[in-house]
Amino acid sequence: MSVSKRICMVGAGRVGRLHTRSIMERLGHRARVTAIVDPSREVAEELARDYGVEVVCSSLEEALERGVYDGVVITTPTFTHHALALTALAAGLHVHLEKPMAMNVVECREITGAAERAGVALQLGYMRRFDRNFVDAAELLRSGEIGDPMIIKSLTHGPGLPPAWANDIRTSNGMLAEVNSHDLDTISWFAASEPVEIHATVANHKGADRGVTSEHFYDTLLATVTFESGALASVAGVCPADYGYDARVEVTCTGGMVQVGDTGPGGLSVLPAGNHQHSRPVFRSWRDRFADAYVEEMLALLDVMDGAPVRVGAADGTRAVALVLAGTLSILDGRPVRVAEVTGPDFVPSWQAAAAEARS
Template identity: 35%
Template sequence: MIIHDKLTNLVVFLPRIGVGVVGLGRIGQLHAEIFCTKIPNAELVAVSDVIEDVAKNVAARLGVKYYTKYEEMLKNPEIDAVVICTPTFLHKEMIILAAEHGKHILCEKPITVTVEEADEALAKVAKAGVTLQIGYMRRFDYAYQQAKEKIKKGEIGKPITYIAIARDPAPPPGWAADPKLSGGIFLDMLSHDFDMARWLLDAEVERVHVEGGAMIYDEIKEKGDLDVVTINVKFSNGAIGHVHGSRKSAFGYDLRTEVLGTEGTVYVGYRQDPMFAIGTKQGLVYWGIKWFFKRFYDAYVEEDKHFIQCLLEEKTPLITGEDGKKAVQIAEAAWKSYKEGKPIQIT
């Protein structure tokens, strides 16, 4: 990338990372737009989707090339890194292909459907010597980062309890509704909370005990997934925790997290949109938050910036492939606990 500084009349050469995005659903288009407009040292080179009209329209809107075949995009020498935003059951093969083509990888969460698949992908990444970052964007959210900082500084004393509430406005569409393809509620939805638990407490989840069921949607029950769960957890540092998830929240997206310490508590999240309310003699009414895009847009931007910075500075990403694998391990243990009706130790 070449920039002409008009004040000094100097020509400055800045490093540039060429990026290709594969999978142009809602998350893929979001990443493509961010890399195209928000990341100074990145250049969106191309996008790819198996549906040609989608790929063509996104490419035209952003002024880049498009492909319908992922492997063809990987052959483009202008692309240094790929962002994988395809369905979870495709991640393993796409990570491996990118690594074999020498491309660095930002892969949306979760890394894979199973731990076995994660091990295969990580082995190929290590052999190729490329960088892999997993897209648990909450680590880049300003509120969660504040919580991490306060805990690390000891401002709440010793962390002893982690509490997470995650409720989506509606069940997932399409392939994500099938737990064989997405990993179901524990992996597709709550792996965010598993990752956050490990990060905030700086400890591993050693045991899980699940209660739950398909209590709301018949279609979820038919596919073998769950729509309401509670997970009691035990951490390697002795702390305990509780994660609750639901595929329905009538008023909107509801995400809250607490960490209780011996000297205080940190709180992250809110149930209502604080930017608007209507007050009448009946009371004060806030709207709910429609979905996570609005809540975490800035976090997605910071996540993508971090990925490019890691490549330029040859640094290890904040969320590694191993972190991604840990979330899958916890999800697998949660499924086992639910099916066997007992606590499961994670080794």
């Protein structure tokens, strides 16, 4: 039997709380969260009190000075991922890094190199890779029983606005990264092929009414992606959708079709005959829709610490970030963008460069 793992939780917000709960309440026989890190002392101490965690720190560096750990779970805003991951990897710790992996491909490559040099595992936070229905669909597609994927349609609709920093493409790369990078990862996973080009179109329907003034903010997105295999994919995003959390995928293959996901545990059906309507519950949030997957995700992290292969790693995270960058460039330029345009060593996202200049 493996020795109980000591986990440092970096970020005490919604996702940090979710992962802490999964470990402490469901996986306590294999691991414990032994430190909570968050720049907000109040938020960190509240989470620590709830789960009896004694070490509370305002930085990862402080936590590394005060304790010994086997792994680090990073759940902080995207623009902090690069520095935090490099610090954890330099300490020789296994890392679970929430999506998106980083702000750009250069950062992704530096994180990848650090993990390889340290000889530790790097797992990316794409929870759909740990959801039973999504995994079953991927295995069915790999089996060839229904032929090759031709068209993949994926959507994610979120119920509310994300945090303020995520509304600004300079600090988050926008909704395409913060919401729909799950779709970008899923379509690549299901296609089992490398993406070639993306064309994204966006609209802003609710921003003004919700008090969002960030330049280039959008709450509605539709993107098309082409793959080397010839498969085509569409990605649709709405956030806030208000009606609930919605994540679905449909794959039409040369020999059949597979659908994954529904609007709720029992689905949602509307029968428009006369005035009669029949409805079932809708998922309120991503925490409800992927509750079991989040536990499986943390279990997989513990497994890789014991030598199991990583199920979603640096290459997958980098691919999704490249699609995010190409999609954002497509939005800003109003044209299709080849993924190769954003993966070269000299590519610097103009919107991120502007942000860096403003900070200097």
